[in-house]
Amino acid sequence: MLNIKRIGLLLLVAGLALSACQTAAPTEEAAPAEQAAPAEAVEAPAEEAMTACEAKPDMTYETMTIGFAQVGAESGWRDGETKSIRDTATELGVNLLFSDAQQKQENQIKAIRTFIAAGVDAIGIAPVVTTGWETVFQEAKDACIPILLVDRGVDASVPEDLYVTFIGSDFILEGKNAAIELAQLIPDGGDIIELEGTTGAGPAIDRKKGFEDEIAASYPNINIVASQTGDFTLAGGKEVTAALIKKYPDIVAVYAHNDEMALGAIQALEEAGMKPGTDVKVVSIDGEKAIFQAMVEGKANVTVECSPLLGPQFFEAALTTVQGGTVDRWIKSNEGIFRQDTAADDISSRVY
Numbered sequence: 001m002l003n004i005k006r007i008g009l010l011l012l013v014a015g016l017a018l019s020a021c022q023t024a025a026p027t028e029e030a031a032p033a034e035q036a037a038p039a040e041a042v043e044a045p046a047e048e049a050m051t052a053c054e055a056k057p058d059m060t061y062e063t064m065t066i067g068f069a070q071v072g073a074e075s076g077w078r079d080g081e082t083k084s085i086r087d088t089a090t091e092l093g094v095n096l097l098f099s100d101a102q103q104k105q106e107n108q109i110k111a112i113r114t115f116i117a118a119g120v121d122a123i124g125i126a127p128v129v130t131t132g133w134e135t136v137f138q139e140a141k142d143a144c145i146p147i148l149l150v151d152r153g154v155d156a157s158v159p160e161d162l163y164v165t166f167i168g169s170d171f172i173l174e175g176k177n178a179a180i181e182l183a184q185l186i187p188d189g190g191d192i193i194e195l196e197g198t199t200g201a202g203p204a205i206d207r208k209k210g211f212e213d214e215i216a217a218s219y220p221n222i223n224i225v226a227s228q229t230g231d232f233t234l235a236g237g238k239e240v241t242a243a244l245i246k247k248y249p250d251i252v253a254v255y256a257h258n259d260e261m262a263l264g265a266i267q268a269l270e271e272a273g274m275k276p277g278t279d280v281k282v283v284s285i286d287g288e289k290a291i292f293q294a295m296v297e298g299k300a301n302v303t304v305e306c307s308p309l310l311g312p313q314f315f316e317a318a319l320t321t322v323q324g325g326t327v328d329r330w331i332k333s334n335e336g337i338f339r340q341d342t343a344a345d346d347i348s349s350r351v352y
């Protein structure tokens with residue numbers, strides 16, 4: 001334990017020296033000399049760190065215990081992911097401790113501490129928001145328990161050495177693809193509204209950025225008149241849409257960061273006597289079975305897929321890590337785009 005603290009201190013000192021050098025050493029001569037010292041300080045303790053946290057090469061799925069800190073049950077997508085994690089654990093024989101945080105970060109932090117106390121071999125978490133994880137992730141690291149991020153990421157405020165990998169989608173690309181799809185549906189442009197996911201959540205931040213950057217760069221005739229959070233829920237999407245269409249009755253499309261909010265928007269539009277899917281185009285992200293049904297009925301237009309079926313990739317990466325192997329920093333999922341014209345054929349193969 002003493003070793004770990006010493007290493008931490010050395011790394012901290014080294015890190016400080018390095019960042020001081022990066023910001024305060026603008027001249028060419030000063031930089032190399034200052035960088036040399038911290039590099040040495042980091043090298044020696046790295047080996048000690050490995051002995052402090054020993055790999056378990058004989059670990060198998062059947063002997064491994066995993067803690068999974070889930071966001072909640074806010075969408076069909078989330079239920080699909082939970083099922084994938086639970087079913088895969090059962091199939092592989094992994095002992096799974098599962099926690100549902102009801103969309104609250106404090107509950108996820110508590111769950112991680114419980115997993116640490118239980119001495120799990122690794123922890124998976126879908127962080128509800130991107131910030132505020134440094135302390136608890138460090139506690140897991142100090143206990144030699146690797147953290148793997150599943151489906152939602154963290155931002156640069158969380159040091160990269162506190163988690164092993166991010167398993168999930170390219171949310172910026174999803175937002176960009178949604179913009180391209182939506183633009184095809186409204187060639188004359190017009191006013192549209194955007195329904196954002198949970199404030200501070202990785203997919204909400206990136207799906208907004210990918211979408212808005214693409215619209216700004218390529219579609220000057222499309223005007224995003226309002227962008228508000230519906231918290232990734234059907235009720236949230238419905239409520240926000242109902243309020244916004246009173247203010248902006250001439251909108252020609254809705255972009256929702258997930259299908260669930262799009263389903264809420266469809267209800268709100270219908271209740272206001274508007275025609276979702278025709279008068280007001282609806283584009284969203286996830287690929288839930290329910291949005292395929294809405295497409296079959298002509299009420300939704302496009303869904304950009306985001307797969308929640310991450311169980312197999314997660315447990316494989318966890319076992320490899322626990323055994324002492326390395327995994328990619330970003331394990332991406334394969335995803336498609338689905339449109340109204342093929343929805344009737346596609347719907348039978350949807351599993352979430």
Ligand code: GYE
Binds near residue numbers: 075152
């Ligand atoms: O799109 C949404 C869910 O984190 C990628 O969370 C996930 C998102 C998903 O609530 O439906």
